[in-house]
Amino acid sequence: MELAHSLLLNEECLAQLRDVEKPVFIYEWLRFLDKVLVAAQKSDIKEKQNTLVEQLLAQLHNEPGPPTRRLLASCLANVFHVGDSLGLFDAIDRCNDIMRSKDDSLSYLQTKLAAICCLGGMYERLGRLVGRTFKDTVTLLVKAVKTSESQVRAEIMHTLERVVNGLGAAGSGCYKEIYKAAKNCLTAERHMHVRCAAARCMMALVQHAAFMYTTELESVVSLCLKAMTESNYDVRCDVARLLGFLLHRALSPATQHPGQSQSMPGSGQAGQQSQSSQQSGSGRKTTMEEALNLLAGGFLKGGGSFLKSGVESLKNSGPNREIRVGVSYAYVQFASFMGSRWLERNLQVYLSQVLQLLSNPKTTSGSHVDCVYARNCVLYILHTISRTLLSDRAQLTAAREIIAIVASCSSAAAAAATAAAVAAAATAGPNSTSASSGGIGGGTIVAATSSSSSSGSGDESAQLIVCAMQHLAGVLYSAGSSAASLLEDGAHLVDTAMAVLLHPSQAARLASAHLLKCLALALPGQLSPLLDRCLTQLQQLKTSPESVHGCSLAIAGLVSAVSGGHGVPQAKARQVFQAGEELLRLASQNSRLSLQRTQAAWFLLGAGMTLSGPAVRPHLPRMFLTWRNALPRSAKELEAERSRGDAFTWQVTLESRAGALCSMQAFLTHCPELCSEETLRRLLQPLDQAVTMMASLPQIVKSFGPHLKAPAALCRQRLYCLLQQLPTSYLESMHHPLLRELVSEFTLTENPANHTTSLLRSLCHPDDSAVLGSWLQDTDDKILEDQ
Secondary structure (H helix, E strand, C coil): CHHHHHCCHHHHHHHHHCCCCHHHHHHHHHCCCCCCCHCCHHHHHHHCHHHHHHHHHHHHHHHHHHHHHHHHHHHHHHHHHHHCCHHHHHHHHHHHHHHHCCCCHHHHHHHHHHHHHHHHHHHHHHHHHHHHHHHHHHHHHHHHHCCHHHHHHHHHHHHHHHHHHHHHHHHHHHHHHHHHHHHHHHHHHHHHHHHHHHHHHHHHHHCHHHHHHHHCCHHHHHHHHHHHCCCCCCCHHHHHHHHHHHHHHHHHCCCCCCCCCCCCCCCCCCCCCCCHHHCCCCCCCCCCHHHHHHHHHHHHHHHCCHHHHHHHHHCCCCCCCCHHHHHHHHHHHHHHHHHHHHHHHHHHHHHHHHHHHHHHHHHCCCEEEEEHHHHHHHHHHHHHHHHHCCHHHHHHHHHHHHHHHHHHHHHHHHHHHHHHHHHHHHHHCCCCCCCCCCCHHHHCCCCCCCCCCCCCCCCCCHHHHHHHHHHHHHHHHHHHHHHHHHHCCCCCHHHHHHHHCCCCCCCCCCCCCCHHHHHHHHHHHHHHHHHHHHHHHHHHCCCCCCHHHHHHHHHHHHHHHCCCCCCHHHHHHHHHHHHHHHHHHHHHCCCHHHHHHHHHHHHHHHHEEEEEEEHHHHHHHHHHHHHHHHCCCCCHHHHHHCCCHHHHHHHHHHHHHHHHHHHHHHHHHHHHHHHHHHHHHHHHHHHHHHHHHHCHHHHHHHHHHHHHHHHHHHHHHHHHHHHHHHHHHHHHHHHHHHHHCCCCHHHCCCCCCCCCCHHHHCCCCCCCCCCCCHHHHHHHHHHHHCC
């Protein structure tokens, strides 16, 4: 290899090598030459330049691979840049002749690719020194795109990108032609690597051709959205970067100083040359609101249709998930190109526009899964710009803006709920609630006719509030003690969170409870006051289903924060247990509140069991009695249950049993010092019947409706989690029914569609998991790509 370290190729040594060694020798020579030419002077290569150029051009016909042809292009361009440029036009003509060849054989493919790559290297490195030859070259390349195979098309797109970067404004005469070729490769291409190359080529055009972000702005945005359809991760990233840079250029001043221009990788020496092209663009400058509206249109309506109006826009059912994920990346790229200072100045407008995506009917009118995906997209935008573009102080400023948006939405939702309740009370008769006695398990439960606290809410603000609360929770948790500024007058963080606990949407109430927990973890001194406030609100609004459910979730979250090392007085723990027991007693007294009170009671009792042994010990005897009453006491009672009750009573019963199993699991996990043999034997008595009950759940769901699938599945999950905490010796008596249920779960007997989870990635060897995209799990984009 030392013989390869010379300015000229040692052809005598090369001839003595075997055929398999020659490519390695040439590659090593090109590596050395590439390093030498960067630091060489014109006088160093003047005498040998003609021979060196001939040797380099001769390598085009030796079928060089991708690494070799990249080095070959770099060396050829550097030779003419450092030395004399007299042979430049001859080299370009020889590469053009290779492009004109009609030989389509596979052996000639590498020669063509090398010639295309060398053309790109020379045009990018030498810029205007190539004279007017670029017109013939661009015409040849554009013509070849239509008839070549995917490898050649991708290489042509790379070369056109380098041509644009090298020529700058001097090549404006052929940019329309390049734009048309790149447009076809971006939208009508099945091979993803060609789309990526076309996106990077169009990004170079955006840098140097003003028509891209003036007269053709909406068309290019539409092309970007169309390119995201049926795309992969790489295409979405490249197209999102193109879209973000396009909107950045549209908002940039027309007389921007060259030193302040937002340059792209590979833009070369043409950054200043693009200024005249930018100034020559016609049309008014795009405003920030218009740029954000273009992104919002793509997120809500998808590719193409957002440019239309009237009936045509109403026919569109919304974008697919690839487009929404890609537009989410574009939001981040747009803010990144605009810079941190711009984002801080326009924080209110940007955050408001992003969050309003979740209150649009096109987002909320879809399925629950689509709503969750849209929520994850917006959450990704907020998290990414907050971590990468905003300082700690700016993050707290953004949190204040988000709190104000949530407060406005929650007030509107509360007003709408109040108006609906008044209207319902005015039209309802005095006997609008029907009683159904003879509940399950010996109690009496009245069937509810309606409930405003359903798991899914039609309120348009629910998705916005959930996303905002999740983001605020993350900001609070990472800010730590700095979050104290959000409790000052004017921020209204706690007031807003307490108001959301009364929201009609269950997801919004859960997000608010999580926010209060994160606030307690960030500021431990707020734990006890927040508990007092939630307990007081629960007592004062105990006739409201939303208040009962929301406040109990908040109390449970705050109590669970105690296990993180933050203590509360023993009196608070006693209040939590007492509130839970009281809610269980009151569950059967009001049909409208039966389900919410049952769920709330077990939230509080389960959270109370996460406290340490001394706090739980005084309440353990009553908890054993409560568990025994919630679960079947005997096989005879279990058999009798099947013939009693209706759909509502079964829903309440299953929720109660799921809560009981969860609280038992919490007890075993957090109070191991109390788990004596006698205690475990007392737990096994109701557990035996709970395992037997699992076999009857499919028949119950079939008899009373599919809405019981969720609570039935929750019961099974909680039971399996509980059994994991028990020593295996205690499970011998239930081996037969338990194995039968496990086989049913593994073979998907009851629910064939339930196959969305997999342990394959975790079981693979680290070297093999790359096939499954394990590298993506280490990126911030995981939350979107895993969808």
